[in-house]
Amino acid sequence: MAMACSGHMPVEAAKPQPRTHFLACDSPSNSRKIFASSLHFLGKDPAPCRRFHASHIKNAPFARRSKLAVSRSDSIRDYSLEVVKSFIPELVAMAKPDPLKIMLSGAPASGKGTQCELITKKYGLVHIAAGDLLRAEVAAGSENGKRAKEYMEKGQLVPDEIVVMMVKERLLQSDSLENGWLLDGYPRSLSQATALQEFGLQADLFILLEVPEEILVERVVGRRLDPVTGRIYHLKYSPPETEEIAARLTRRFDDTEEKVKLRLRTHHQNVEAVLSMYKDITIKVNGDAPKENVFAQIDNALSKLLEQGKATSGSLAA
């Protein structure tokens, strides 16, 4: 039985005359997803349409309107099958590859933050670091921040009820939907990975940085942060460029040899379970090399992904 997708109504059985609902959408990328959904709908497979509804439409800030989807009305409009078909060339013209959605994982100090700086510079993805979001809560002195700090001090995972919604909300902001995202240090447990899946948030690639343990401790102890630019330095491997920067560098409260050992233990307890969720999209990258060489490995994988994306949207347009 054919099904229809709507913004305000639950998915429902179609009437004998096949009809679908087209929605106001907030961005070209959402238009593309509606396009993909409508193609599946025309193929009488409602599942992608339902998934799209669950993950995007309910949360979309209906700000910028697609000229195609709603030209005269802000409400949902019904279109006959023939009209839907006539939309398709326009939708194809709007189609471009989906933005990248990447997860970057690895032990403490394996270089996640350093690589994220390089990736965002080249690919313009929105960098979402669970640790940074938590430190912002700690700095703001919020209730969540106070609770989170107790766990961070002990090198343990902050409870899901704090972390999961925080990350989800950031992933669903319009810049992340529009430009793609780079998730740093999340998920770190099976329950976090499962929660993402339930929200319909799926990554294209899971990158695991591999670095021998003895090197990690040295990296943590020598790490310094620039509070003005947010850049990550290391006293030996990536020293500050000027005296002025050197004078203002700060150290993280959990960057001691004692605490990194606790963080490493937590990492080892959880990493296999997380990897098991993403084995089909995982690449392992040798992180024990100069940061430019590590980035070259990641860059290579991301370029290939983008090429594949272009090929897919090109074949839709053909």
Ligand code: AP5
């Ligand atoms: P988080 O802030 O994520 O810390 P982490 O995972 O321990 O990782 P780091 O930020 O320490 O290291 P990194 O891999 O980013 O390395 P970096 O690039 O800085 O989490 C902190 C805490 O928050 C956790 O312990 C937990 O309590 C909580 N938390 C976070 N996420 C959570 C979640 N999902 N659920 C629950 N709780 C959560 O590099 C390190 C140093 O090495 C730098 O000095 C850098 O310059 C240097 N370096 C980097 N790359 C190289 C290289 N190739 N060669 C030489 N030096 C290098």
